[in-house]
Amino acid sequence: MSLTIRLHISTHPNFLGQPKFHQNPTKILPKYIYQTNPLRPLVQNHTKMSSISTQKTQSKRVIKSSLIDPDGGSLIDLIVPENERDLRVSEAELLPKIRLTKIDLEWVHVLSEGWASPLKGFMRENEYLQSLHFNSLRMQDGSVTNMSLPIVLAIDDKAKDDIGSSPDVALVGPGGDLVAILRSIEVYKHNKEERIARTWGTTAPGLPYAEEVITPAGNWLIGGDLEVLKEIKYNDGLDHYRISPKDLRKEFDRREADAVFAFQLRNPVHNGHALLMNDTRKRLLDMGYKNPILLLHPLGGFTKADDVPLDVRMEQHSKVLEDGILDPETTVVAIFPSPMHYAGPTEVQWHAKSRINAGANFYIVGRDPAGMGHPTEKRDLYDPDHGKKVLSMAPGLEKLNILPFRVAAYDTVAKKMSFFDPSRAKDFLFISGTKMRTFARTGENPPDGFMCPGGWQVLVNYYASLQEEETKQPATVSA
């Protein structure tokens, strides 16, 4: 539990997700939706730190955490150093090209910053099979690292033919820009049925990621070592929230954290979540930690159509900090760039494992993490308790402290969110996501103390804008 602060010197060209326009002054300034940016002090401080940085960087930098080691011992960084960029771009231009989808690009982002350390690129078959069958990878030294989701790139027959016998290929973004080189490639069969069955434990139609990503994809997977030509940016006004594991680790060191607890979510933060996060901090202080830091870490990649969009969620989260529901001094808000699988116990391992790489040594796990309703049957797809059970048993996650979620509900007596007390169950009101959406859509206010007013207003505005959109659509005639 002793605290070691290490200063990491870096010449990373776009340090700490510094908004892109700093490098491109001619570009239009992205619209900031936040009046108060909870990360502002962090960005300023790190900008200052980066000014003392010097010299050439190596492509694979070893960055050690003071709290928890990245998987495989060192954090993977696949961004080509700036002084080699032109050379690599020239090389990429001559290679066979593979066009990435928006979601493929999210995975390139994830891989490039080392969220999936020790993975150095899209999986080859050897890694794919271990992930699919064992949810883990065996390292050369015999140690095991967790890897529950196949991180793979699919190509179709034509792309496979176009590659021919080239050992390397170039990856091109959805907009046609060169994104990366994939080296020493291996092409192998994409058995979609088996991949879906082993990842989700069902093959029922209607799994969002399977329908959006897997079913339309090609019948081949291509693995290899990835060299990403420049940092992945989205220019959506949220890039400054997309902080890499390396920079998160630095920030935790800067704040002299002696514990970092991560909270993954893809929903608005209500006061029950806040209660849980604040209570966790209290519990860590009781355990003897002096400065536990919360990593509030909303997922920023693909989500299903009826989830609240990322920009709305980020605005809502910023209100929660503005309104003082969470303390900015002990909270880091950042975007986790991964797409969402909704694969329950299999996916929760990925959510935890990737946060190890970002320096979190505590992970909060809730009821039915990464779960959803069964797509064709009237039941939850997963047993709501399996997520935390599987997480506690998962190979390669032994070093992570798992903190089970305590259930919070609206306490009609105290008129606030409280931990559920079964001895006075009738005093508690459970407000489901569906109920919350109904409130927001109808403009009805939820019970006092359910969510901070600023955050709630963000949701009301969002659902109002949706309804406006809907009324603009021509009415469909029902038969």
Next chain:
Amino acid sequence: MSLTIRLHISTHPNFLGQPKFHQNPTKILPKYIYQTNPLRPLVQNHTKMSSISTQKTQSKRVIKSSLIDPDGGSLIDLIVPENERDLRVSEAELLPKIRLTKIDLEWVHVLSEGWASPLKGFMRENEYLQSLHFNSLRMQDGSVTNMSLPIVLAIDDKAKDDIGSSPDVALVGPGGDLVAILRSIEVYKHNKEERIARTWGTTAPGLPYAEEVITPAGNWLIGGDLEVLKEIKYNDGLDHYRISPKDLRKEFDRREADAVFAFQLRNPVHNGHALLMNDTRKRLLDMGYKNPILLLHPLGGFTKADDVPLDVRMEQHSKVLEDGILDPETTVVAIFPSPMHYAGPTEVQWHAKSRINAGANFYIVGRDPAGMGHPTEKRDLYDPDHGKKVLSMAPGLEKLNILPFRVAAYDTVAKKMSFFDPSRAKDFLFISGTKMRTFARTGENPPDGFMCPGGWQVLVNYYASLQEEETKQPATVSA
């Protein structure tokens, strides 16, 4: 590679699968289908050994192999010692009762003799989830043991209600006889869809084990510690071939084996298999082993309807030894009592792991092990190479030496089965199982040297008997 011979003294009441009638002289003698029993010297020798045994035995005996340790360090033995049997039977009579199917009983057999060591009974949820998600179990000391198939017992709502809050239950065989006590039980949900999807990588209808065992089973699983009241016997004339892992280990020691290589099969042995087994022995001798012993280990539990039945296979195997195709001096033929899942890469791990427990330190793996055609699509269910790849990566199997299968085919020039030589591919004839069955059914002889004549005659007789059966059936009228 040094050889240690340890003599294991045992008072096991029904030592070495000694035919049951030795204890029950009044029972009708089971019909022996083998003129020459390749195990005869083994049985005689061990009967002699058992006569010097003394004293009381403990229920959980530690049996160490000279070649490879059982999983978990000691071989599990769940048979109640004879001097405690009456007491346990009296206790079982008073407990809530669960009726076993024929296949449940095969699993009791498997568990009772320690094939699934370190498992001490049907899986509780903790073990089930680890098996389903990770194909392995983490032990208390942090080590990992392979466990790829869920070994579970399903019960229906009524059975669950009948158990009530009893901590223990009695298991009753399909014939109504008391078989075992299951202690400190845990009842949990049986999500059949998830179990099938994660075990087979498909949920397509037509998987033999799923249709026979899982779909008709209850919606609950019951786990606990198993105490088996007496050894499981089938009284089918084959019990002397059902040798426990403990007794196999003893036999390998008795023969002074310094390597044991296991060959799992559920089909008749043709000369290609024999070539492979003899060649493996040669390779082991070349590696410096002095006395490698083959464990020819046909699977004896549930198989799909169109597989050749166990009694026919055992008769065929015995002919192969009689005809000198395999050397009885360096071969042990025994029945592996497990039911067959046809779950490809997931199941091959179970086939290998259970043979570790029987003392085999080498395992021969073929093309598409435990595979079958996809039940609804015109393709193999599994990539034929995935079995050996997954086996070589599987957690907990690191200590086992995997020997990949070399492809043998009929060499039309040499007029015998030879290893396939791609430089003269046109000289080779691949005789599929379907083709072999057609030969046997039509009475046509396969090419000279495909199978020993005695073994072939067994198959011809079997298919002739099938056709007789069919002609006895009333013809169905096609629409």
